[in-house]
Amino acid sequence: MARLTRWRSVPVNDRERPYEAHIGAGTAGLLEEYAADADRVAVIHTASTEPHAREIAAPLIDAKHVVTLEIPDAEQGKDLSVLAQCWEALGEETFTRTDLVVGVGGGAVTDLAGFAAATWLRGIDVVHVPTSLLGAVDASVGGKTGINTAAGKNLVGAFHTPRAVLCDTRYLRTLPEREAAGGLAEIVKAGFIADPGILELIENDPRAALDPSGDLVPELMARAIAVKAEVVGEDLKETGKRAFLNFGHTLAHAIEKHEDYRMRHGEAVAIGMVYAAELGRLTGRADLVARVEAILESVGLPTRYSGADWDSLHGTMLVDKKNRGATQRFVLLDALAEPAVVSDVPVEAQREAFARVREGEAPE
Numbered sequence: 001m002a003r004l005t006r007w008r009s010v011p012v013n014d015r016e017r018p019y020e021a022h023i024g025a026g027t028a029g030l031l032e033e034y035a036a037d038a039d040r041v042a043v044i045h046t047a048s049t050e051p052h053a054r055e056i057a058a059p060l061i062d063a064k065h066v067v068t069l070e071i072p073d074a075e076q077g078k079d080l081s082v083l084a085q086c087w088e089a090l091g092e093e094t095f096t097r098t099d100l101v102v103g104v105g106g107g108a109v110t111d112l113a114g115f116a117a118a119t120w121l122r123g124i125d126v127v128h129v130p131t132s133l134l135g136a137v138d139a140s141v142g143g144k145t146g147i148n149t150a151a152g153k154n155l156v157g158a159f160h161t162p163r164a165v166l167c168d169t170r171y172l173r174t175l176p177e178r179e180a181a182g183g184l185a186e187i188v189k190a191g192f193i194a195d196p197g198i199l200e201l202i203e204n205d206p207r208a209a210l211d212p213s214g215d216l217v218p219e220l221m222a223r224a225i226a227v228k229a230e231v232v233g234e235d236l237k238e239t240g241k242r243a244f245l246n247f248g249h250t251l252a253h254a255i256e257k258h259e260d261y262r263m264r265h266g267e268a269v270a271i272g273m274v275y276a277a278e279l280g281r282l283t284g285r286a287d288l289v290a291r292v293e294a295i296l297e298s299v300g301l302p303t304r305y306s307g308a309d310w311d312s313l314h315g316t317m318l319v320d321k322k323n324r325g326a327t328q329r330f331v332l333l334d335a336l337a338e339p340a341v342v343s344d345v346p347v348e349a350q351r352e353a354f355a356r357v358r359e360g361e362a363p364e
């Protein structure tokens with residue numbers, strides 16, 4: 001298929017399996033190339049992305065055995081029972097190691113589809129077609145796949161890099177504005193940890209950052225994906241700098257669990273970034289709290305949370321994946337675009353930072 005010049009492709013230089021994220025209107029059409037060697041293709045989607053999945057499957061149907069699997073929406077799809085249903089379907093349809101899984105949806109779908117592909121026959125190919133902004137700029141890139149469990153968010157999963165990521169910007173047109181804002185939370189994260197130019201672009205025109213049909217969103221997508229690609233290309237399995245991508249996620253994951261996964265991930269990350277910024281300030285690092293709050297609020301993201309008390313959130317944060325034994329580890333900013341993994345954060349400072357997130361004011 002002829003590639004239009006307006007498409008952008010960001011390479012992800014994974015040492016074992018390099019791949020590309022293609023961004024632009026119509027990039028989903030590249031699936032035919034990536035599916036060339038497969039006899040069978042399983043397209044996993046939700047009700048909200050069924051039209052997109054149908055469009056994607058249509059050109060493959062004459063030449064291949066195409067199975068479409070609809071899973072429950074959002075975090076309900078990231079569940080062991082749903083994964084088991086996918087395994088059943090792949091078994092019934094006799095998927096082999098040359099066959100292909102395609103995830104068409106937001107980050108919840110690509111996390112689940114990626115994990116189904118990672119585990120079926122100990123690993124078959126997956127191509128992601130993210131349909132949410134968050135899925136495009138973060139979840140579908142980098143190979144983290146998984147499900148939630150009673151103990152917490154994403155606690156079971158596998159690293160399984162995709163063959164390709166097809167960010168077809170046409171699909172973002174049906175995305176509700178609240179979901180677009182959620183995607184901006186992870187884009188803002190990329191700005192604070194590595195590319196402050198992203199922050200300036202959003203600060204200059206927050207409305208445009210929420211409009212997927214304009215020119216700014218593809219630019220932000222490419223820049224945020226480039227940030228992630230640079231990190232995961234070097235550290236797929238999070239032995240080092242990949243943890244920087246978890247900026248804001250320590251509190252975010254605890255909040256998501258306490259909200260029974262009904263709060264949107266991007267919204268929880270927004271609150272979590274305010275918490276991490278305040279924690280950085282309180283421990284003598286950069287004071288970026290006002291900038292973090294202002295940019296998030298400019299695109300309609302929450303910066304406050306009072307739905308759970310400190311003790312229960314802190315208890316959940318003690319099972320964060322970044323921790324080592326009893327030692328908690330946080331991603332804090334020494335300066336703008338200078339993240340660090342910090343393990344000596346006093347519990348008192350953590351509690352104090354939560355007071356700001358809860359009430360809007362740091363205690364005297």
Ligand SMILES: NC(=O)c1ccc[n+]([C@@H]2O[C@H](COP(=O)([O-])OP(=O)(O)OC[C@H]3O[C@@H](n4cnc5c(N)ncnc54)[C@H](O)[C@@H]3O)[C@@H](O)[C@H]2O)c1
Pocket residue numbers: 046048049073074075078105106107108109111131132133134135138139140141142143144145154171172173174175176179182183186264265266
């Ligand atoms: N694997 C990773 O590296 C990684 C990174 C970031 C986030 N995540 C995970 O991604 C998930 C969050 O992703 P998300 O924000 O995309 O959430 P989501 O997948 O739940 O999608 C959000 C909502 O948008 C709807 N939607 C998606 N695309 C649509 C479209 N084109 N039109 C209309 N509606 C559409 C969905 O149906 C859903 O209701 C979380 O589970 C998070 O843990 C994973």
Ligand SMILES: O=C(O)C(=O)C[C@@H](O)[C@H](O)[C@H](O)COP(=O)(O)O
Pocket residue numbers: 138142144153154186238242243245246249321
């Ligand atoms: O890719 C990563 O690494 C990230 O931390 C990106 C996060 O935005 C994402 O939410 C990821 O799923 C969190 O990973 P986890 O290992 O903390 O569950």
Ligand SMILES: [Zn+2]
Pocket residue numbers: 138186249265269
């Ligand atoms: Zn995230």
